[in-house]
Amino acid sequence: MTNGLCTVNSTTGASLADIGLSAGPVLRAAELPEDLLLSPQAPLTPEQLYRCWSAAESVAGDPALGVSPASKLSVESFQAPIFAALCSPDLKHAARRMPTDKRRPGPRTLVVEADGVGLHVPTVMPPEPEPPTSLVAYGLACWVALARLGTRTRVIPARLTMPNPPRTEVYADYLGKHIDHAPSVTVTFTPPGAQHPFLTANDAMWQVFDADPRRRLSDLDQAGATAARVRAAPLELLPAGATAAPDASRRLAMSSRTPQRRLAKEGTTFHAVLEDVRYSLARHYLARPEVSITEIAPLPGYDEPSSFYRTFHRWSGTTPKHARTETA
Structure with missing residues (x-):
């Protein structure tokens, strides 16, 4: 395959809507990220572009x-x-x-x-x-x-x-x-x-x-803010316990090494981005008193409340309970 990229963006979603299709089912059928069209210029390989088109053809039932x-x-x-x-x-x-x-x-x-x-x-x-x-x-x-x-x-x-x-x-x-x-x-x-x-x-x-x-x-050779896209992926993956870089790579339709390489250029790592997302999720739910701390633990991807407590203390220097009190 020739090295290089094609691009799609929100206008692609408008074009799909014009012919009575929603972007979500098409992207799912093509095994591409459902947030793909939110990017100003989402890069696709020829194989991904053709897969997306074939998926639209299949969903529409129109040869x-x-x-x-x-x-x-x-x-x-x-x-x-x-x-x-x-x-x-x-x-x-x-x-x-x-x-x-x-x-x-x-x-x-x-x-x-x-x-x-x-x-x-x-x-x-x-x-x-x-x-x-x-x-x-x-x-x-x-x-x-x-x-x-x-x-x-x-x-x-x-x-x-x-x-x-x-x-x-x-x-x-x-x-x-x-x-x-x-x-x-x-x-x-x-x-x-x-x-x-x-x-x-x-x-x-x-x-x-x-x-x-x-x-x-x-601009086609530049993939945009990869960190922003990697941050979006764990929001769906973490509750299922998917915390590895390959999980995010599959969600973003990238090779396993691509996110790591691009994140390095942005001065960060997948681990750092994941930790930031987890901490942000934890703070978000701690601000909601109707959700117990025990119920919060699996949301950032922790199987045991004890693991969540230890990691949160490492992040913030305080306990989840104390952080909730401060937020209130």
Whole structure:
């Protein structure tokens, strides 16, 4: 697998909602963290991205899932690259503005002008793992949706190609044309389609967004605040007694060493983060008099109240009972 990351964020949740899906069931089915979309830029490997898409397809029970999200493409979902593209004069200019980054393992678009007037857009897919068929078709459909959203007309591409195109007629009904079988993933627009004026054109707004997609792509190598994500995981894991780094790694869909390595860069360790979460949980429940101290002990992940008492004294220099009195 190529080294690199794709990203998802809260706009992904909005896109799922647009087609009647909740993020939780999809992420659970994909064996990904349920808090994944809370991150401004959640990094995913290609395998995780494809697994997430396949899970959405399974939960929706829709083998033509690529059509639904493309047809719901809108400014309201506020995906910065799409918004910036819609500020363009036409589809040809929009294609030039769509960001690419060779480090990314996900689909990458390379814009080639056919005969200097029309538009031919090939998409480079990573060699492995093999992407879901409907995800590839979705990428093609998005170009058509972008053209239609910008022009407010039913733009029909001159040709669409991909390996193993989907057999369902749903794509042809939406695209206005069948997807042809070919080794490459491409969409081609005639000169009228490529140069049809966008009613959404806004040069002043484009100046605002000009640097943003490039900045987003430059941030892909940084995983964000790993400590914050590791702190979130034990809130569900601790009551079940899961206190080891591998437990958090699985919850965060990371390899066993990744959290430790990234936490080290942030100047902390998994043990320190876990201890901080446990202490915070203990103080939180000690402030609630309706919960007995004996009942509190398992919540930070302790089997025996005596272990909780000793550890709390080490944390705070006092007993849980005394800490509760001080809080009151």
